[in-house]
Amino acid sequence: MSAATFARGYQALKENIDISIAAYFQSCVHCGMCADACLFYTETNDPKYTPIHKLAPLRKVWEQEYTLLGRLKVWLGLAQPLKDEELAEWKEYIYDSCTLCGRCSMVCPVGNDLVYMIRKAREGMAAAGHAPAGLIGATTRAIQIGSPMGLKWLALQTQIKHVENDTGLTIPIDQVGAEFLVLMSAMEIINFPEYLAAVAKIMKHVGKTWTISTEAFEATNSGIQIGASDIAKELVSRIVKAAEKLQVKTVISPECGHAYMAIRWEGPNLMGRYFKFQVKHILEVLDEFRDQGKLKTDGIFETARLTYHDPCQIARRGGVIEQPRNLLKLIARNFVEMADHGKMNWCCGGGGGVSAIDEAHELRTKVFNRKKNQLQELKVEKLVTACANCRIIIEEGFEAYQMELPIIGLTEMVAEHLVEK
Template structure:
């Protein structure tokens, strides 16, 4: 990369320096607890994967330019400048071995949010040209085509026709004044089309009006994953514009963890104003329907089942009891993993890791943590509520010769 690219990345990192950043680097006591909360460290025992170590380039820049001691050390030649080669080396640590799951942040005794800091570092890495090719491609497709996987409106409409053929139910597009506007992730459209039919059946039974926008049906926000806030804001704005055009009351985020974080928790900050509508995850909506007596089921699953908590939905999003309320409606023998809820272990593929081919080997190593959880339980099947988690878990089970169905809760 050129000297100009390096300086552009460092300038973006300088822009990221704020009060929380100063508090983080000043308060961190390097106790190492974050390491034992990170599955990339626990499953490899490689010290370079310690979460706090991943922030080292940003810490050095902060020390050198924003602290008196650091400035003196820099003048005396006692500290090294950040180089382009160093940022290139750190790409693996920042993108391949961090899913932004937040477990390290949860255990930090000083209350420091490492996920927040990694997001900031990714902004500088992307500006310097050190984001993975897979994420660059996904982000480019999201901006140009509206989907990181290149899924078009015609592909979605084809799936809608299949739902009509199978169930007799129409998938409503561009209905003004509907109560709900449903978002989908490309993975659900391509890998798990049964999700769309489930939505149609549930809302038909509940008597709720809903629609899909032909202008903004994609929930995935690649700008969040790669670390470019301008792109993240552009993708959020598309959804907001569509919701306001259709005058809907609530946007529903699908079974996708980071999409929920992007639109509900970060969306208003990204576009600089509050929404004029509610944002709910599909499980929140389903649990509300359950409370209203509108969610009726028949039969019960006798198999021994457990639930994998998607990090962005549960740990960082607070949707903890809703999936359990729903599972207990249909599963007779539901058992929890040893670490569950807020403390559940990540699947190993979030935060853009799954879009990064060079991370495949370490991603599957990280899955061993989930394998240990499942081995201990001896369950017949696993339920989750994130398409990305589902793909990673299915691949991990296959890699480890484990025969177990993985089911989306919706």
């Protein structure tokens, strides 16, 4: 019977240090610019949330394990080795106050990719048993039940029934040879079944074959968020197995930031091999349809003043930036951009697993202030986004700040504007 220990955590940290991490630590000049880029600092003015500070334990391991001078310092008693208590203390920084949004990585003058490092640090934290209980729970559910929110196929099946009833469309299940395998996020299944309806509508509109797998419908990956590559790998492998079994050409990642990152960018690396299929975000797929002229809109434009919230993992960390804008232009007249958008967007405050951490709730609500202000400045009547998690967090934020602003998923919105066939 194994369990998390400090030694395992320390070993995981050691294992994960590579050239770039060494270069990042050596390059950091403590300029503090990452703090100005992090909403946990800008909204709290508490310097302890400075991103680079969150990496202190990892830095210690690198220095003491992998540099001559660091070894010498330890040997001479000038430096204290990393302690378990430090890791415990850093939980707040590495999990609660970092959404892995990667905005700090954009501003660092020496070019440090801090998120890259945070994710490595989480590997150590998870192995050392310092992961937040909420994330442990979610991860356990993901492995044991198949979804972080504890949803089983049955729940999705129920929703599919509803959708089929509402739309009159058939949702293909486990269809071997379909072009697309559509994944869902647990959040969507519970809160936004409209997404499934929209996908079904669009697929019919463009005449593509698609399917949902009973074995791998959940796209989110708690293993990534908690920082347990082994678990993340298992979760990814379920999808890979299903996709390969169903012989799909493309796996469509849903409106969920981390899901995209997990399956599109980290999946192959976790598996340690190239995928035989493509992985695309639903917005990418939609934009391709648009580009191919397959999306026939009804000509009724959205007239409400609206803006688009870029989910971090889709835009900045995922490279899907232009696609949503192309789609919005197709259907909206009054699309306006937030001051910081695209790759420089501000996070909703709940990404990277933070939404699953109960003790981070208060902080997360506080830092939502940033998004709130952005939206208030813009005076929009509608908010569009492409991540169910963002959407929930923002809705919660509105509630906390007593704001009223309709939010809609972009896929759903596109579907609404298609010519009925």
